[in-house]
Structure formats: C-alpha cells, structure tokens
C-alpha cells in the first residue's frame with residue numbers, strides 16, 4: 350500500500366507539472382494575443398485544477414500511511430531537528446496545500462470573470478505563483494531541503 354502510494358504520488362508529480370506548464374502557456378498566449386477564451390482553454394483550466402486535486406488526495410492518503418510521518422509525529426522533539434523529517438512532516442504539506450488552494454481559487458475566479466482577457470490573466474497569475482511554490486516544495490534530487498529520486 351505504502352509503496353504503491355509513493356509510486357503513484359511520485360509519478361503524478363509529472364502530470365501536475367506538465368498540466369500547469371501547459372495551462373500557463375495557454376493563458377500567456379491567450380492574454381498576449383487577445384485570443385477568445387475557447388472551450389478548450391476552459392478544459393485546460395478545469396483539468397489543471399482537477400489533476401492538482403487528485404495529487405492532493407494521493408498526498409493526504411500517503412501522509413496517513415507513511416512510516417516517515419508516523420516517526421515524525423511520535424518523536425516530534427528530536428525529529429523536528431532533522432530537515433528531511435521536518436520537510437515531509439510539515440514543510441511539504443504546508444507549501445503544497447497552499448499552492449493547491451491558489452490553483453483552486455485562481456481557477457474559480459477565472460471562471461467567473463466576464464471578459465476573456467481577465468480569464469486568461471487570472472489563470473496566468475495564480476498558476477505561475479502555484480507552479481513556483483510547487484517547484485520549490487518537490488524533493489528533487491538537487492533540492493537543498495530533501496531528496497527523493499525523479500522516478501520510483
């Protein structure tokens with residue numbers, strides 16, 4: 350169960366990143382070339398938020414099953430001194446939750462905007478900020494915070 354969840358959560362990161370980069374590219378092109386906000390653009394907005402929500406569910410499930418997290422909360426006083434444990438116990442979840450909230454709010458505001466320009470602009474701003482935070486909060490092999498492989 351734990352191994353399957355780790356595999357799914359690790360692999361799903363690529364879909365989260367790809368969808369966000371594609372949505373940002375779509376919003377950038379739409380905004381700067383005064384395009385009409387098409388049905389496809391709306392699907393891109395919708396699916397980017399949905400993919401982030403699926404990763405959130407995988408993350409919460411993994412959090413409840415992980416021996417790393419169990420160890421962190423059982424031995425909080427010593428464990429908080431280890432950056433690796435503090436990262437997975439608090440930093441990762443906090444930053445990821447914050448960025449998924451940004452994606453959700455950005456997507457909802459964009460949907461309610463009345464002009465196509467405003468729809469693209471809202472998507473662009475919220476999704477870029479969320480992508481930057483997600484990038485920092487992923488335990489890349491080169492991250493100064495915590496390291497996990499690119500693929501499981």
Ligand code: HEM
Pocket residue numbers: 355358359361362365401404405407408409410411412415416417418437441442445446483487488497498500501
């Ligand atoms: C966009 C959102 C997220 C992305 C891209 C992401 C990405 C990742 C990646 C790449 C790993 C390393 C997996 C590995 O060991 O190979 C990881 C680990 C982990 N993530 Fe996330 N994550 C996200 C959101 C969340 C959320 C919201 C939670 C919790 C509520 C969470 C909980 C965890 C836990 C507990 C681990 C480590 C488990 C362990 O090593 O035992 N993640 N995440």
